[in-house]
Amino acid sequence: MKLIYSGASPYARKARATAIESGMASKIEMEEINPWADPDGYRDVNPVGKVPALIRDDGPALYQSNVVCEYLDAQGDIKTYPASxxxxxxxxxxxxxxxxxxxxxxxxxxxxxxxxxxxxxxxxxxxxxxxxxxxxxxxxxxxxxxxxxxxxxxxxxxxxxxxxxxxxxxxxxxxxxxxxxxxxxxxxxxxxxxxxxxxx
Ligand SMILES: N[C@@H](CCC(=O)N[C@@H](CS)C(=O)NCC(=O)O)C(=O)O
Structure with missing residues (x-):
C-alpha cells in the first residue's frame, strides 16, 4: 500500500497522521509528489490530480483525504473514527x-x-x-x-x-x-x- 502526499498539504497531513495514529504507518510506503507538477500517470491514480491518494494492494486507488483516512482507520487496530x-x-x-x-x-x-x-x-x-x-x-x-x-x-x-x-x-x-x-x-x-x- 502506498500513500501519495505532498509535505505541505494539510489534507495529506490528515491522512499521514491517521496512518500513524491508527497503527498503520509501518504497513504503508510513502511517496512525496508535487501535485501541481502533474507527475506522469498520477491522474490514473487520482483523476482530479490532488493529494492525498492511497494505492491499495487489494483494490483501486482511493483519493480525497476523508476517504483515505476512513480506509486507514478501517484497516488499523486503533480506531480514530468512533463507531457510533x-x-x-x-x-x-x-x-x-x-x-x-x-x-x-x-x-x-x-x-x-x-x-x-x-x-x-x-x-x-x-x-x-x-x-x-x-x-x-x-x-x-x-x-x-x-x-x-x-x-x-x-x-x-x-x-x-x-x-x-x-x-x-x-x-x-x-x-x-x-x-x-x-x-x-x-x-x-x-x-x-x-x-x-x-x-x-
Ligand atoms: N478535498 C480534497 C482536497 C485536496 C487538495 O486540495 N489537495 C491539494 C494540496 S493541499 C492539491 O493536491 N492541489 C492540487 C490541485 O488542486 O490540482 C481532499 O480532502 O483530499
Whole structure:
C-alpha cells in the first residue's frame, strides 16, 4: 500500500497522521509528489490530480483525504473514527469544521497564486477569513469535546491549526481562541504531528 502526499498539504497531513495514529504507518510506503507538477500517470491514480491518494494492494486507488483516512482507520487496530453514538457525530462535526477551515484557507492561497492582474479578490478573501474565524469560534466554545481518546476530529482540527500557522503565520488566532491554543500546544507534541510537521 502506498500513500501519495505532498509535505505541505494539510489534507495529506490528515491522512499521514491517521496512518500513524491508527497503527498503520509501518504497513504503508510513502511517496512525496508535487501535485501541481502533474507527475506522469498520477491522474490514473487520482483523476482530479490532488493529494492525498492511497494505492491499495487489494483494490483501486482511493483519493480525497476523508476517504483515505476512513480506509486507514478501517484497516488499523486503533480506531480514530468512533463507531457510533454521540462520539461519532462529535468527531465528524469537528472534522467538518476543520475541513471548512482548510477549504477556506486553501482558497485564499489559491487566489494569491492564480489571480491575474493587480486586483485581489478581497471580498472572496474576507468571506473565507470570516468562515475560518467562525469555525475557530465554534471549536473554542466546544473545547471539552476535543478531550479524550484520539479521534479523526482531533487529528483534523490539529492539521487545520497547523496549516494556519504554516501559511498564515501573520494572523494570530491564539489570542482570540486561548483554549484552542492550549489544546493544540499539547496535541502538537504527538508523534503524528511532529513527524508530519511541514516546517520540521
Ligand atoms: N478535498 C480534497 C482536497 C485536496 C487538495 O486540495 N489537495 C491539494 C494540496 S493541499 C492539491 O493536491 N492541489 C492540487 C490541485 O488542486 O490540482 C481532499 O480532502 O483530499
Amino acid at each position: 453514538g454521540p462520539e461519532r457525530w462529535t468527531a465528524l462535526r469537528q472534522l467538518a469544521a476543520a475541513d471548512g477551515i482548510l477549504d477556506a484557507s486553501v482558497l485564499i492561497r489559491m487566489e494569491g497564486m492564480f489571480h491575474e492582474g493587480d486586483a485581489v479578490a478581497q471580498k472572496l478573501i474576507d468571506r473565507q477569513e470570516l468562515s475560518v474565524d467562525e469555525a475557530l469560534n465554534q471549536l473554542e466554545s466546544e473545547i471539552t469535546d476535543l478531550e479524550g481518546s484520539i479521534t479523526i476530529g482531533q487529528i483534523a482540527v490539529a492539521c487545520a491549526l497547523g496549516y494556519r500557522d504554516f501559511r498564515f503565520a501573520e494572523i494570530d488566532w491564539r489570542g482570540s481562541h486561548p483554549k484552542l491554543a492550549t489544546w493544540f500546544a499539547a496535541f502538537a507534541q504527538r508523534a503524528s504531528m511532529t513527524e508530519t510537521d511541514p516546517e520540521a
